[in-house]
Amino acid sequence: MTGTAIAAYIVLFSVTFLIAPLILASLLRKIDLQDKYSSAELFIYAGGGAPALIALFIYYLLFLIPGMSELFYPAAIILLLMLSSFFLRKQIKKMFFELIEKLKENLNFSSREGVMNILFAAGVLMVFAGGQYLVLHRPLVEHDILEYATQAKIFFRDRALEYLPLRYDELSGFFYVGLHGFLFIMLSVWEQFFNSCFGLESDYLFRSMTNVYGILILLTAYYWLRKIDTRLALISGAVLMLNSGIITTFLVYHVDMFRIFLLMSSVILMLKAINSGDRLSFLLLGIFSGPSANAHSIGVFAAFAFVGIVFLLMDGNFLKRVRAALFLSAIILLFGGLHYVVDIFNGTGWIFKDIKFY
Amino acid sequence: MNWLQRYSILFAIFLLCLLVLNFVYNLLDAPFSGTDINLINRGIDTTEREWLNGYLGLFFRFKFLGNINWLLLPLIILYMSVMKFKKWELAALISWLFIFFLVMSKGYFNMRYQITLLPLTLTMLLYISWKLFDFYKFGNERFLYFFFLVILLIYNDVKFFTSGTSKTDEALAHVSGEIKSGTTEHTKNYTLWMNPKPVQMIQYLKNIDPQLPNSGVIVNNLPSYYYYTGKKGVYYWCQDDVYYSKDGEQKLMRGREDFNALAAFIRDSLQCGFILSTFQFEGYNPLFDKFIQDKCRLEFQDPTGYVLYSVL
Structure with missing residues (x-):
């Protein structure tokens, strides 16, 4: 653990989990012409969505423009973020102050709700602090996370993503046993590209995925249950944090928090899409279901189910529902589902092969 | 519903919880069976455990998924019988069921697959409990129920996180x-x-x-x-x-x-x-x-x- 590595981690963390989400939330706010979403809600989705989109962008870059210099890939992302910030500067400023205002409004000791929000926020901060302590002190040791991290090193080394019938790396002898898409792995690749600009090697950001996405899950549950009663929302914080499954998942680095957040958000966005029928909700549903599918094979089947449920339950005539289902399918493919199409026809065959469990 | 009836219902729920937990813990804690280390390690070495930790793992795999998820089953049935489903609630239920059956059939052996629905399940459990308390006009007594859930979870954590040896070693x-x-x-x-x-x-x-x-x-x-x-x-x-x-x-x-x-x-x-x-x-x-x-x-x-x- 060196000071430089920690400084780089803080910068990268801020870019990935604060700046990029702020930009994405501002973009969504701009699209949300009917004001269907609050700033806080958009920021929660963007908090998890923006890093996933950065990973998706790297995935496409490595797939479509492989073999460029080490600097090209991080520079492309930083450039994209800078350009977006420039074009969205007014919305970003507005979103930022709206969020500050919301925080002030909701975190106060003058009302029962305010006190409960403060209690929840204090709990979340404690979980965050504990998680960050782990990030700084606990290395990657478990099998699955090391599979992801090692494959990420290979993508970083090759600066290319090639679809192969067998994901065997001849140079190292490593065999990637994973069945799912590479989105989560790309977050590690992003960190390695960023670190390579400063000649550093560390995996703090990759370790922090579990902590940050876990907190986003808590926030999502709290946000939604608060609409019914703040006391219930506060109880949800306690019930989730005392559940042995959630505790274990918080303590062991894995893809789980990442994929569960994406899936949970997709379910909520599907409900919103069915309820309100607005285009932004459909777009968001696709934007979250795609990465959810890419992150884990369960997400692929869930995405199929979402399309089917939307088709069955949304308002409108048959043609309108078909259009919505096709639109949704296209967005899901573009935002991560495409991996499986390529993998089936030009790669390992995905689930259509003899599957071994490690 | 008067206060006596409300407290009686709460008492009955607590009693049911204790009975179910006692029964399931007994089956889960039964000695290992067979010699397949993979099955033993995954906690699916007996028929009972194959069902509890495997197919119905989301509800009964207490060690890794907590011990209150199963409550969603009776509550959802009660909710469906007394309340009219809104369209979004129906959509939520269908998607939840779809993922549940998918994991049940294809990923029942893996705790990580089962955990997929955990936050959604707990959120649904709390939501449905609250709505039912509203329906039956419970006041602040409902917090006894939520407090009880928290106690159950703490008991489960203490039971499993303080056991000395790892499952694989055992x-x-x-x-x-x-x-x-x-x-x-x-x-x-x-x-x-x-x-x-x-x-x-x-x-x-x-x-x-x-x-x-x-x-x-x-x-x-x-x-x-x-x-x-x-x-x-x-x-x-x-x-x-x-x-x-x-x-x-x-x-x-x-x-x-x-x-x-x-x-x-x-x-x-x-x-x-x-x-x-x-x-x-x-x-x-x-x-x-x-x-x-x-x-x-x-x-x-x-x-x-x-x-x-x-x-x-």
């Missing part, structure tokens, strides 16, 4: 009749929140001169070797007896039952003189375990449980 001890030395040490040092990196082993492996003949390592499903040493290895998983090369998937032991021939193959064809494993992993394949005992020598042992053998 399973190994059951199958082989002993806990090997080193494994006990590993268990002692092992904590979920501070699982240590095999620093000594990594250093030892890095120091192996790649110019030496047979300096290659067969790596028994330990990707940390690749991640931390950056050296080349032969990826192997003893449970399936499969190793990987540019020609694809190969069997290591099948067809090489003579251990001398197997050792020669490892040295001459794979150019490997070492096998990196853990005591825990060796237990997944008795033949591999025997080969290690007969034809290998312990070269180095890391306090975290990693072991390196040299092939004789």
